[in-house]
Structure formats: structure tokens, C-alpha cells
Amino acid sequence: MKDSKFSELLHNSIPGGSHTYSKGDDQFPDNAPRGIKKGKGAWIWDIEGNKYLDCSMGLGSVTLGHAFKPIVNKVVKEMESGINFQRPSYIELEAAEKFLSLFDEDYMIKFSKNGSNSTTAAIKLARAYTGKNKIAFPEDHPFFSFDDWFISSKECSKGIPKVYDSLSIKFKSCDINSFKELILKEKDQLACIIMEPQKFSCGNCNCSLSPFEYVKKVIKICNENNIVFILDEMVSGFKIELPGAVKKYDLKPDLITYGKGIANGFSCSSLVGKREIMNLGSILTIGAEKVFLTSTTHGGETHSLRALISTIDFYTENNVIEKINEKGNRIINSSRTLIAKYNLQKLITVSNTTWTPIWFFNNYKSHHSLKLKTVFLKEMISNKILFQGAIVPSFSHGDSEIEYFLNGFEKSLHTFSEMVKRDHFEIDENEVIKPVFRKYV
Numbered sequence: 001m002k003d004s005k006f007s008e009l010l011h012n013s014i015p016g017g018s019h020t021y022s023k024g025d026d027q028f029p030d031n032a033p034r035g036i037k038k039g040k041g042a043w044i045w046d047i048e049g050n051k052y053l054d055c056s057m058g059l060g061s062v063t064l065g066h067a068f069k070p071i072v073n074k075v076v077k078e079m080e081s082g083i084n085f086q087r088p089s090y091i092e093l094e095a096a097e098k099f100l101s102l103f104d105e106d107y108m109i110k111f112s113k114n115g116s117n118s119t120t121a122a123i124k125l126a127r128a129y130t131g132k133n134k135i136a137f138p139e140d141h142p143f144f145s146f147d148d149w150f151i152s153s154k155e156c157s158k159g160i161p162k163v164y165d166s167l168s169i170k171f172k173s174c175d176i177n178s179f180k181e182l183i184l185k186e187k188d189q190l191a192c193i194i195m196e197p198q199k200f201s202c203g204n205c206n207c208s209l210s211p212f213e214y215v216k217k218v219i220k221i222c223n224e225n226n227i228v229f230i231l232d233e234m235v236s237g238f239k240i241e242l243p244g245a246v247k248k249y250d251l252k253p254d255l256i257t258y259g260k261g262i263a264n265g266f267s268c269s270s271l272v273g274k275r276e277i278m279n280l281g282s283i284l285t286i287g288a289e290k291v292f293l294t295s296t297t298h299g300g301e302t303h304s305l306r307a308l309i310s311t312i313d314f315y316t317e318n319n320v321i322e323k324i325n326e327k328g329n330r331i332i333n334s335s336r337t338l339i340a341k342y343n344l345q346k347l348i349t350v351s352n353t354t355w356t357p358i359w360f361f362n363n364y365k366s367h368h369s370l371k372l373k374t375v376f377l378k379e380m381i382s383n384k385i386l387f388q389g390a391i392v393p394s395f396s397h398g399d400s401e402i403e404y405f406l407n408g409f410e411k412s413l414h415t416f417s418e419m420v421k422r423d424h425f426e427i428d429e430n431e432v433i434k435p436v437f438r439k440y441v
């Protein structure tokens with residue numbers, strides 16, 4: 001089937017044309033493949049058979065590689081013994097113990113299918129534990145859940161009752177003083193803070209604290225004020241460290257959420273946390289008021305839990321964290337050298353996050369430019385790299401894949417710099433990618 005026909009049919013059957021907004025047509029320039037047929041390792045093929053180097057690796061979830069045999073073989077074997085039963089499967093305990101063994105603290109765990117299930121459960125638990133209703137998160141951390149408590153804070157909040165507006169509060173992530181002011185004002189009503197460990201916005205600010213000093217200070221202030229601190233490791237988990245920033249920076253959150261990456265793309269998310277709080281979801285304390293924590297038909301699905309266990313084993317046996325961070329480091333350093341070679345440092349910068357390097361595209365006034373980003377993405381895609389402005393270096397991105405990436409990156413820089421010299425970017429305004437969270441389509 002031709003690409004364009006596929007796209008038309010997708011939109012005919014599926015509102016938005018995909019099941020995740022960040023996969024949508026409005027997130028890519030026109031030359032992007034409309035549909036993917038298959039993937040292997042770090043490569044994908046579109047429905048017309050064109051081969052691309054993958055960068056986002058299934059929205060950051062496929063950290064070992066597509067169709068990765070060591071995981072797939074174990075998953076298939078598990079499926080042959082049945083995937084869902086009326087009582088807990090033996091593997092629910094095995095997976096829980098395996099995941100919890102990654103932490104130094106005495107935590108408990110609950111699995112679900114999507115990250116949003118876990119962050120939303122964490123919010124509910126925090127409210128039940130503290131008896132308070134308000135919640136807060138940094139305004140520049142991009143996403144925590146598709147549920148109302150979070151989407152109500154975005155431009156596209158149609159369909160969500162206004163009552164959420166006063167319950168979900170935003171603060172500036174870089175500014176510890178603005179956080180202290182928030183606490184002073186709201187501490188008696190604030191049930192929790194939820195945030196990611198990394199402040200992506202820090203590329204452009206002049207705050208003096210490192211991201212992790214900042215998070216440690218926030219945790220301390222939360223502890224002193226009966227506010228539950230939730231660390232969302234959906235993006236950093238299984239990338240920055242195993243299991244995540246919590247280990248690397250010795251953070252002690254009350255609750256932690258994981259999703260992407262923990263099962264090499266299989267649907268599995270988790271809420272991990274202090275026994276005292278998690279136990280509110282228990283059914284053992286007869287007479288205690290029940291908290292209806294996550295309860296999903298598919299949460300205990302055996303093959304996804306087998307994928308999780310096998311992924312953890314593969315990580316520990318193959319030093320995956322060190323390897324993916326080395327690759328990221330190499331990509332960052334080489335790409336900075338290339339950006340400097342073409343004298344584009346003012347317009348293109350790259351983050352220090354070796355586990356997921358992110359490129360920022362600014363105009364000469366130092367404002368983020370979606371137009372420049374679209375132009376660059378378009379060049380990368382024409383060089384057969386499916387690039388959305390970041391790369392999740394997976395275990396399958398070997399030397400040749402990294403070389404391929406850097407070659408395509410340089411070619412794209414070359415064309416981009418020619419356009420800069422001519423002060424003319426060949427792009428139709430309709431093609432410029434749009435923010436996912438916007439009021440109007």
C-alpha cells in the first residue's frame with residue numbers, strides 16, 4: 001500500500017491517526033514514513049520497504065533492540081504456558097521480587113500496563129495517605145499521565161471538569177525559591193509533588209544547583225511538611241542507571257514510577273514505594289478503610305512480566321547501562337564537534353543526558369524554534385534516520401549504527417548550514433511540527 005493511502009485509512013478509523021499523539025502526522029515533517037512494517041535491532045522498515053535507523057526506539061521503551069531474540073525467546077516460551085489466570089500467577093511474585101531487589105530500600109510494588117496507570121495510582125495513594133487534595137509538578141516537565149489530574153493543566157483540557165484547575169498546581173522546576181514559596185503557601189493542602197529527576201529545561205537557564213541537588217532539596221522539604229514525594233522515572237528508568245536515578249544519586253523518594261524501558265517495549269509499568277504508604281492498598285488490615293489502588297485485568301499478564309524479568313537479567317549480565325551511556329556520550333561529543341564545524345552552535349545545542357541526548361533548535365533570539373527543528377528533522381529523515389530531536393541509545397546501536405547516525409547528522413548539518421547562509425529555509429509553514437499540547441488542532 002502507498003504511504004499516503006495508509007495515512008488516510010488510519011485517520012478514517014482512528015481519531016488522531018495513531019494511538020499515541022506523539023506518533024501523529026503533526027509531529028513529523030511530510031517526508032516521514034507514514035507507517036512502520038517491522039523492526040530489528042536499531043533498524044526499522046516502513047510500509048513501502050524503506051529502511052531507517054531508529055532513534056526513539058518505541059517512544060523510549062525498546063532499550064535493548066527491536067525483536068530482540070534473548071527477550072523474545074523467553075516471552076514466547078512463557079506464552080505457551082498461558083498468559084492470564086483467575087488467581088495470581090507464580091510469575092507475579094517472581095517479577096515483584098526481582099524488581100524490588102534492584103532497590104536498597106524496603107519497598108513494595110504494583111504492576112500495571114501503562115506509565116499513566118502508575119503515576120495516577122501514586123497520586124491517589126498520596127492523597128489517601130496525607131488526607132490532602134492538592135498536587136504539584138514542574139510546569140516544564142513535559143508529561144506525567146493521560147489522566148485528568150495532569151491533562152487539566154494543559155491547553156487541551158476540553159472535556160475535563162474545571163474542578164481540577166485548583167487541585168493541580170504547577171511550579172518552576174529550576175527555581176528552588178519558587179518551590180519554597182509554593183510550600184509555604186500550600187503545604188497544608190498539598191498531598192504530593194511529582195517530578196522527573198532531570199530538569200530538561202536546564203540547558204537554557206542559569207540556576208546554580210545540579211538537577212540532583214535540586215531533587216534532594218525538594219525531597220527534604222517534602223519530608224518536613226508531610227508531603228509525599230513521587231519520583232517519575234518513566235524516562236530515566238533503566239537508562240540513567242538500573243533501576244534509575246534513585247540508585248545513581250541515592251535519592252529516597254516515597255513513591256517511584258517506572259514504565260518505558262523496563263521490559264524492552266512490552267507493556268509493563270510499575271509503582272514502587274514505601275511499605276507504609278503502599279500498604280494502604282492492602283486487604284490484610286481488617287477494618288481499615290480500603291484504598292482502591294491499581295486493579296487491572298492485564299497487570300499480571302505473564303509474558304510481559306517474563307519480558308521484565310529477562311530484561312533485568314540481560315541488563316545485569318551485559319552491563320547495559322554502562323554501554324548505552326558510553327554510546328550516548330560518544331554521540332553527544334561527536335555531534336557537538338560537528339555542530340561547531342558548521343558554526344551552528346547558536347542554533348543547535350545538545351543536552352548532557354548521555355542516556356537520551358536531546359537536541360534543541362533555537363533561532364538567533366535564543367527562542368525554541370519548531371520551524372528550524374522541522375527543517376532539521378526533514379533532512380535527517382531524507383538521510384534515512386527517523387529522528388524526532390532525540391536519540392535513545394539502545395544496546396543494539398553498535399559502532400556501525402552510531403557511524404551511520406553521525407554521517408547522516410553531518411549531511412543534515414551541511415544542508416542546514418547552506419540554508420542558514422542563504423537565510424532561507426525550504427519548508428512550507430503547514431509542514432512545521434506542532435506542540436502535542438495545544439488548544440486548537
Ligand SMILES: Cc1ncc(COP(=O)(O)O)c(C=O)c1O
Nearest residue numbers: 114115116143144145234235259
Ligand atoms: C515522564 C513520563 N511519565 C509518565 C508517562 C506516561 O506513560 P504512558 O504513556 O506509558 O502512560 C510518560 C510518557 O511519555 C512520561 O514521559
